[in-house]
Amino acid sequence: MFNSMLKTFDFNSWNTRGLMVTGAIMLALLFLGPTIFDLFTLLKVILFIAMAMLALSLAFIWGFGGILCFGQSAFFGLGGYVYAIGVINMGESTVPILLAIFIPAAFAMLLGYFMFYGRLNDVYLAVVTLAVTLILYAFIRSTSGEEWVIGKARLMGFNGISSIPDPNWPGFPDSLLWPDDKFYVAMALLILVYFGLRFLLRTHFGRVIVAIKENETRAELLGYDVRFYKMITFTIGGGIAGLAGFLLVTFNNFVNPDKFALALAAQIIMWVLIGGVGTLIGPMLGSLALLMLYNWLGTQNFAGWLNTYLVFGGIILLFVLAVPQGLQPTAQMLALRFLPWTRPTDEGGDSARNGAREGRAGD
Amino acid sequence: MPEMALGRGARVTDAARPILETRGLTMRFGGVVAVDNVDFSMAEGELRCLIGPNGAGKTTFFRCLTHQYKPTSGHVIYRGDDITGSHTHQIARRGIGIKTQVPSVFDGLDVRENIWLSARRYHSNRESNRVVDEILERIGLTGVANRLVGQLAHGERQGVELAIVLTGDPELILLDEPTAGMTHEEVHRTTEMIREINRTASLIVVEHDMQFIKAIANRVTVFNQGAILVEDTMDNVLKNQDVRDVYLGKREVA
Numbered sequence: 001m002f003n004s005m006l007k008t009f010d011f012n013s014w015n016t017r018g019l020m021v022t023g024a025i026m027l028a029l030l031f032l033g034p035t036i037f038d039l040f041t042l043l044k045v046i047l048f049i050a051m052a053m054l055a056l057s058l059a060f061i062w063g064f065g066g067i068l069c070f071g072q073s074a075f076f077g078l079g080g081y082v083y084a085i086g087v088i089n090m091g092e093s094t095v096p097i098l099l100a101i102f103i104p105a106a107f108a109m110l111l112g113y114f115m116f117y118g119r120l121n122d123v124y125l126a127v128v129t130l131a132v133t134l135i136l137y138a139f140i141r142s143t144s145g146e147e148w149v150i151g152k153a154r155l156m157g158f159n160g161i162s163s164i165p166d167p168n169w170p171g172f173p174d175s176l177l178w179p180d181d182k183f184y185v186a187m188a189l190l191i192l193v194y195f196g197l198r199f200l201l202r203t204h205f206g207r208v209i210v211a212i213k214e215n216e217t218r219a220e221l222l223g224y225d226v227r228f229y230k231m232i233t234f235t236i237g238g239g240i241a242g243l244a245g246f247l248l249v250t251f252n253n254f255v256n257p258d259k260f261a262l263a264l265a266a267q268i269i270m271w272v273l274i275g276g277v278g279t280l281i282g283p284m285l286g287s288l289a290l291l292m293l294y295n296w297l298g299t300q301n302f303a304g305w306l307n308t309y310l311v312f313g314g315i316i317l318l319f320v321l322a323v324p325q326g327l328q329p330t331a332q333m334l335a336l337r338f339l340p341w342t343r344p345t346d347e348g349g350d351s352a353r354n355g356a357r358e359g360r361a362g363d
Numbered sequence: 364m365p366e367m368a369l370g371r372g373a374r375v376t377d378a379a380r381p382i383l384e385t386r387g388l389t390m391r392f393g394g395v396v397a398v399d400n401v402d403f404s405m406a407e408g409e410l411r412c413l414i415g416p417n418g419a420g421k422t423t424f425f426r427c428l429t430h431q432y433k434p435t436s437g438h439v440i441y442r443g444d445d446i447t448g449s450h451t452h453q454i455a456r457r458g459i460g461i462k463t464q465v466p467s468v469f470d471g472l473d474v475r476e477n478i479w480l481s482a483r484r485y486h487s488n489r490e491s492n493r494v495v496d497e498i499l500e501r502i503g504l505t506g507v508a509n510r511l512v513g514q515l516a517h518g519e520r521q522g523v524e525l526a527i528v529l530t531g532d533p534e535l536i537l538l539d540e541p542t543a544g545m546t547h548e549e550v551h552r553t554t555e556m557i558r559e560i561n562r563t564a565s566l567i568v569v570e571h572d573m574q575f576i577k578a579i580a581n582r583v584t585v586f587n588q589g590a591i592l593v594e595d596t597m598d599n600v601l602k603n604q605d606v607r608d609v610y611l612g613k614r615e616v617a
């Protein structure tokens with residue numbers, strides 16, 4: 001019954017309550033964060049926010065654009081490195097932050113151009129994107145030599161770039177962001193991007209990309225240039241992942257080639273899968289859950305052959321088998337069933353309360 | 364044959380100029396020749412029926428016209444322009460709409476959203492909602508406007524696809540077995556609708572239902588094994604011995 005037919009996306013209802021609850025929780029976190037968390041936790045939260053942003057980027061292009069990118073880490077790492085190199089050279093962060101968004105976005109657009117205009121099929125696309133991130137990984141690792149310098153920034157190979165300057169307030173190169181400020185900025189950006197994506201999905205563009213995911217042939221037969229829409233979707237995802245890369249650098253003023261590594265590339269997929277493909281909040285929570293789980297497992301002592309990786313993998317496997325829809329769709333289904341007040345409000349007409357409304361009611 | 368592509372006054376007058384032609388259109392799948400050197404032509408405003416046993420290549424022919432398949436060889440000419448190399452979305456924008464044999468709709472979206480996506484291609488946001496309401500009414504889908512298309516009965520999904528196609532205001536409409544799975548009453552309504560559509564657009568309709576064909580078509584093209592077997596009026600086609608052989612031989616209900 002649950003699996004019979006889920007509404008891919010509900011355009012006609014904002015699902016106002018769901019959005020308001022989400023917004024309220026996020027805003028509460030934004031304003032209360034520094035009061036409830038101690039400094040150490042607060043920095044950790046910035047890391048989680050960066051990863052949530054990264055999760056959001058893939059949640060968008062995969063869950064709504066139907067593009068399974070296996071190398072989302074490429075844009076993430078690129079964002080981190082671009083920011084690092086930029087801020088070291090310019091001694092000011094405003095332009096480097098913008099570059100950390102636009103260079104990965106431009107790279108995604110170029111890559112997307114070849115993949116989508118070349119009509120690469122989904123499997124090849126996954127392989128190509130994975131290959132790209134692994135190539136970047138190998139390349140950056142090989143830059144330890146002194147000859148690898150961009151302006152004032154040494155790339156440092158597998159050691160990574162450390163002591164990257166903190167960002168400053170735009171226009172005030174001397175007033176750096178304190179940890180509290182970093183948190184505010186990171187959280188505000190996450191909220192902005194989340195609601196920005198929700199808004200985008202309401203526009204003509206957003207509705208078309210979801211339609212393309214539903215039925216590519218029909219979208220083309222209606223006159224939509226599928227290649228273009230996918231390229232733009234992919235570009236947006238690249239930009240958001242780049243922004244996430246910048247946020248990560250603000251966490252510990254450090255970036256290394258591991259941001260491009262297979263381990264992270266695969267984890268991002270897990271976050272979205274566990275959170276729910278076709279949702280945005282779910283993958284963000286998925287990233288949080290898996291990162292915390294992994295950290296926690298690291299502190300445990302397992303006997304004999306059991307190790308952290310094995311247990312981590314096992315838990316993911318069990319979860320995916322037990323909750324195949326992912327966190328958010330399952331939570332929504334349960335909420336709709338047992339908590340009547342969570343049902344979408346009827347706006348602008350007789351939006352039917354048919355069973356279909358269960359499931360992906362929106363965000 | 365550039366002189367044909369230009370087709371100026373000397374050969375054909377503008378009124379008689381075909382809206383669609385194919386020249387030597389061929390589609391091979393490995394050893395199978397699904398469409399075999401087809402020279403097809405139809406006039407502006409025509410309502411043409413395409414019949415032929417299963418596997419005759421009718422659906423493949425449509426797919427070549429809309430570039431869902433890239434023809435192995437030959438040309439598709441629309442209003443005098445060679446569109447063989449155009450992309451599917453470009454062909455759609457030129458005004459060719461297609462209702463596919465297996466309804467191709469957005470199953471995970473509701474009926475209104477399906478039609479909106481078609482309307483919004485050509486109209487402003489505000490205009491689109493009005494156009495959607497209009498077409499919902501016209502096709503008789505108002506009652507199911509907010510239902511998921513994937514949950515509708517087959518006949519209703521056909522209706523949704525027809526609605527999507529009509530919303531784009533195409534000048535040439537390809538209908539691949541539009542009445543399949545429809546109730547008697549729905550078939551009747553569709554017949555009326557096709558007549559009405561034909562007042563403003565040219566149509567090619569693939570059908571099996573002889574009553575239906577008799578009711579709508581003046582000219583019928585019979586496909587067999589990828590090639591055009593006969594092209595004539597319905598009465599003559601029914602009398603044609605070749606056509607009888609094809610159908611009776613295969614025991615296909617035409």
Ligand SMILES: Nc1ncnc2c1ncn2[C@@H]1O[C@H](COP(=O)(O)OP(=O)(O)O)[C@@H](O)[C@H]1O
Nearest residue numbers: 392395397415416417418419420421422423424
């Ligand atoms: N994608 C394909 N790959 C291989 N063979 C195909 C493909 N599409 C159609 N065919 C073959 O082409 C022939 C014509 O099929 P089709 O156009 O569907 O016929 P019709 O619509 O007249 O029933 C059949 O033999 C079919 O098996």
Ligand SMILES: [Mg+2]
Nearest residue numbers: 421422423464
């Ligand atoms: Mg067919």
